[in-house]
Amino acid sequence: MTSAGTAGARTDQTAAITAAVWSALGTVRDPELDRPLTDLGFVASSTVDPGGEAVVELCLPTYFCAPNFAFLMVADSYDAVSVVPGVTRAVVKLKDHFAADVINKGVAARAGFVGSFGDEAADELDGLRADFLRKAVLAGTDRVCRSVVSGGVARERLADLTLADAPPTPDRERLRERRRELGLPGGDADPLVLDPGTGEAVTADELHRHLGLARLTRVSQDANSGVCRGMLRARYPEATDNPDTEETP
Numbered sequence: 606m607t608s609a610g611t612a613g614a615r616t617d618q619t620a621a622i623t624a625a626v627w628s629a630l631g632t633v634r635d636p637e638l639d640r641p642l643t644d645l646g647f648v649a650s651s652t653v654d655p656g657g658e659a660v661v662e663l664c665l666p667t668y669f670c671a672p673n674f675a676f677l678m679v680a681d682s683y684d685a686v687s688v689v690p691g692v693t694r695a696v697v698k699l700k701d702h703f704a705a706d707v708i709n710k711g712v713a714a715r716a717g718f719v720g721s722f723g724d725e726a727a728d729e730l731d732g733l734r735a736d737f738l739r740k741a742v743l744a745g746t747d748r749v750c751r752s753v754v755s756g757g758v759a760r761e762r763l764a765d766l767t768l769a770d771a772p773p774t775p776d777r778e779r780l781r782e783r784r785r786e787l788g789l790p791g792g793d794a795d796p797l798v799l800d801p802g803t804g805e806a807v808t809a810d811e812l813h814r815h816l817g818l819a820r821l822t823r824v825s826q827d828a829n830s831g832v833c834r835g836m837l838r839a840r841y842p843e844a845t846d847n848p849d850t851e852e853t854p
Contacts, residue, residue: 645833664840668702670702675702677734680712742783760812767797
């Protein structure tokens, strides 16, 4: 192969790795909003050099976004990018945030949240992550149940249905995935409506209250998502035309 051909192959390889890094970042979610960082517009930049070093910059809607949320997103991004084939080194940096230096250094050192923040941190973030996953299950339950009811199924029958009875939509698969991340039943034969805290099926007597909580959780999640998108656009107007900042249906 000629030198020009070799250079072209390397360029193609770098482009492929760059695309794979972006896809990997698409698997990382804001823990509160349960949306990919790429959809929310939180990825300010993502580059890969010919040597395979991937450098990612993240931005958040405000300077004072909660540091525990920010830490989760930076750490999860680092983990996702680090395992992309062809990436020789991952560098993930949070910018324009009051705790950016602490978070960036802690993630780079793999120090964990407590190791990064010391006495300011009560504990690691596994419990927080689980809490938000439970909220994601509730919000997802509302989305899927609404589609079932709109298809003609009586609301009071939802307690008798399984996941397989719901339309095979992205919302259903997203709900299934979140349940499995929590260690909850997520097979076709498992209940459509279950308690995300216990994993038990919700009974007919409990259904009305549970669905009300699910709807409230979904409305709150959607509202917070809209607020964050608006604040991000106001903070970084140059990113307004980025299609990845538009709402995901």
